[in-house]
Amino acid sequence: MAGKNSVTMKKKSGDEVMDGSDIMELVGNDQVFSNFVDHKFQELDRDGDGKLSVKELQPAVADIGAALGLPSQGASPDSDHIYSEVLSEFTHGKQEKVTKTEFKEVLSDILIGMAAGLKRDPIVILRIDGEDLSEFIRSSNFEFEMVSKFSQIELPEGSLKDYIIKGFEKLTVEQGVPPASDSWVMSNIIEPAVQSDGGYDQQPITQEIFLKEFHKAAERVAQKLKEQPVIVAHTENTFDGSGIKRLLSNKFELDKTLEATMKNIPKDRHGKMPKEYLRVALDVVAPSAGLPPFGAVDEMDHAIASVMKMLDADDGQLVKEEEFKKLLTEILGSLMLQLEGNIISVSTNSVVHEPIASASSLLQPSSSS
Numbered sequence: 001m002a003g004k005n006s007v008t009m010k011k012k013s014g015d016e017v018m019d020g021s022d023i024m025e026l027v028g029n030d031q032v033f034s035n036f037v038d039h040k041f042q043e044l045d046r047d048g049d050g051k052l053s054v055k056e057l058q059p060a061v062a063d064i065g066a067a068l069g070l071p072s073q074g075a076s077p078d079s080d081h082i083y084s085e086v087l088s089e090f091t092h093g094k095q096e097k098v099t100k101t102e103f104k105e106v107l108s109d110i111l112i113g114m115a116a117g118l119k120r121d122p123i124v125i126l127r128i129d130g131e132d133l134s135e136f137i138r139s140s141n142f143e144f145e146m147v148s149k150f151s152q153i154e155l156p157e158g159s160l161k162d163y164i165i166k167g168f169e170k171l172t173v174e175q176g177v178p179p180a181s182d183s184w185v186m187s188n189i190i191e192p193a194v195q196s197d198g199g200y201d202q203q204p205i206t207q208e209i210f211l212k213e214f215h216k217a218a219e220r221v222a223q224k225l226k227e228q229p230v231i232v233a234h235t236e237n238t239f240d241g242s243g244i245k246r247l248l249s250n251k252f253e254l255d256k257t258l259e260a261t262m263k264n265i266p267k268d269r270h271g272k273m274p275k276e277y278l279r280v281a282l283d284v285v286a287p288s289a290g291l292p293p294f295g296a297v298d299e300m301d302h303a304i305a306s307v308m309k310m311l312d313a314d315d316g317q318l319v320k321e322e323e324f325k326k327l328l329t330e331i332l333g334s335l336m337l338q339l340e341g342n343i344i345s346v347s348t349n350s351v352v353h354e355p356i357a358s359a360s361s362l363l364q365p366s367s368s369s
Helices: 021-028 030-044 054-067 077-091 100-120 131-138 141-152 160-169 183-195 207-227 242-249 251-262 275-289 298-310 321-341
Strands: 016-018 123-128 230-239 344-351
Touching (some): 021 100, 030 054, 030 100, 054 077, 077 100, 131 207, 141 160, 141 207, 160 183, 242 251, 242 275, 251 275, 251 321, 275 298, 298 321, 298 344
Antiparallel strands (some): 230 344
16 A cells, blocks of 8 residues: 555535446456457457457557546657566567456456555545535635735746736645646636736736736636636555554565565675665555655655665665664664654646546456447
């Protein structure tokens, strides 16, 4: 479990939580999953030879990519590499055809991996329809919040219109505003609402005028959202050291995790391990310790770097396996204390531009013919 997931947002009836439970329900029921695979395999097996060629596998690979939230194939070298990896999982790196048994095994592994990821980091699908924004506008907190936002805006050459747009950029889904960083949201929701009231250029930029004009613009944005709701995928995670604490307090689990981790660390001919691989080891342990992968959360990377420096983990020396394990455990303990004293919270909001139901036909039950 990578961090404590704490979706604290007020959920509405239209919101949906994607936590992997539907996928596990599918894979966990052998009869249902076998039927699912039968239909899916038949659908993909265009020539009816009972095996899937690389070409026949492509739609399944594309659907898995869509389910993972990847851009379409060919859009990015990074994502194309993942598509290649998925295809390689099915074909074992060869160009041979895949049997139904192999297809079922690999598909099961991939779906279980997806479910584990969603369980670790559930996604809440929010429908931003202007209701929360209207509530925010009417609330007693509105003026205080917007005065605070106004004081944070630094646009020496900016017009009142620029200030108002910047004000929307500083609001979040919690106030009922979809991510203004999304170009579609900006050009279809925010800018039209702001531009529909001219005369900004003639007005001085004062706190009072900003509040008055922002209030009017926000009401128009709320109306636009009512007419054209925006779907947002929201994730929220808190890293407070509790995952590390659970691991360290369970000696059996800790020993098992450390043993498995050691298999990923190279040794010299004397059986010693380079301390520089402690970062690699920590990344291997991360899922068991409630930590994100290296590079996923900047604040966590800084915390880890601080602990590594404090324990001289980057001095390039070679140590025996037991010493390596001891150091890794000390790193986890120090990191736990840091997180307990300085909790790291991370949330992401992404506009969903495709209907959720059609995001991946792979995960839709096939209709039997």
